[in-house]
Amino acid sequence: MLDCNESDISMPAIARTTPIARDDREPTNPYRVDMDLDDEADELSHLNIPDVVIRRLPIYVRTLHSLLEKEQTSVSSEELARMIDVTAAQIRRDLSYFGKFGKQGKGYDVGYLSDTIERILKLDRTWGMVLCGMGKLGHAIANYRGFQRSSFEITGLFDSDESAVGEVVNELPIRPMRELVDTIREEHIRVGIIATPRVNAQETADMLVEGGVEAILNYAPVILRVPAHVTVREIDPVSALQSMTYYISE
């Protein structure tokens, strides 16, 4: 019983241009014209959606994909919750920030939900990325195949060391940092990765921001200072380890 016809629900475009208006309709409206309502999902709404929720979304997507691989077409919040180890209520609440995507008594259509969340996260396109700092870590990242399959693609490699410039890694040449800002501008890059030594991370971040990057994945162990419109996420295995030992018994 896993049919699950295509959801008759038209895609609630997760907002494009719509004036502010935090529409406060009465929830218990017996006449839900649905769709259109969902459609107007308040723009700028992301200012209101908790970042914790946004951070869980990729996990939902990943899990839904794994269901798709198994050709499972329908899933309940309960089942999804068991797979991820969160509560079903949390999943439903998280999704409710964006609209209504399930069917009572039935659950969610796996493909539809997955597509929807991807659209919410703007994963329905490929994001070019510049990678700064082509040492050991930079090489490893440049060779990593996992990004392409996930809406990301490294399109430029940069290093300040002129003697590293020119080397080709995974089909891309390493270029000098002085070309970074212009490249970001010309290619409309919005995402940057920092893999430079700790002490150079801030200056690199400054250049990325100057070029117009709005998202930075930072592998260097420093807290970066960036303007409010730029998002930074740290990849920091050492901190992760250091916070786990606290719990070790004995």
Add this chain to the structure above:
Amino acid sequence: MLDCNESDISMPAIARTTPIARDDREPTNPYRVDMDLDDEADELSHLNIPDVVIRRLPIYVRTLHSLLEKEQTSVSSEELARMIDVTAAQIRRDLSYFGKFGKQGKGYDVGYLSDTIERILKLDRTWGMVLCGMGKLGHAIANYRGFQRSSFEITGLFDSDESAVGEVVNELPIRPMRELVDTIREEHIRVGIIATPRVNAQETADMLVEGGVEAILNYAPVILRVPAHVTVREIDPVSALQSMTYYISE
């Protein structure tokens, strides 16, 4: 203040097992007889301390170290807060879970505070770690020098592929998975790193747990199921990227 909500100190998305709460002694007692804080609260107190707090501690340590490098011996919560981009009150509150380490009017002694937090996190020793999955990522991790300087040391490399076995990486030989459980037991290893393909991560985790590991750093994109006494932290750059694109304008 400017506290751009990102670049914050937290990490992976999904929170595994909620804070373990037991042993709830002492509600708000107006008469804190409290005292010998040096004596450091009871051993079991960590059951009450929020995991968010624990996760921030490594950042404090890292920042204190950077002050030590500059030979700065004293720091106020205010100054520390500015460096890390959290509020001073949060730092003071976080530390207050463990005792009193500052001096009114003066601030904190950098060296002492840093040592203290390290002791809290059990970083006052070196933790041996086993690394499972010696593909590209495994090699990169094995060669990474950043662990040694942070209370961690990889002491065993394992791979299921017999043809990889025997190769020496960074002075350690790759060994077969069948030796994993016994090695963990014999060497009293408490920390494991998973760098196997996604589909093999769970079975690897099971073996680590069987051997007695209590902390797992997981690079594979799956949510692992482990007993409650085992802590898992995910390193997941793809999820990090996928949650940042949400905020990109346009």
Add this chain to the structure above:
DNA sequence: ATAGCATTGTGACATTCTTCACAACTCCTG
């Protein structure tokens, strides 16, 4: 000593996040 400044540690309060629990709906069966 004493004044005055700086800064902690923490109750009280505020905000954010999670979970409960149930009405409302969908679908199926007979």
Add this chain to the structure above:
DNA sequence: CAGGAGTTGTGAAGAATGTCACAATGCTAT
């Protein structure tokens, strides 16, 4: 087409986390 089973979406309650603001205290200078 009624009844039952299953599951969503969400107010309301609850738990957790974060911030305020200030008494208490240490330090320095005079």
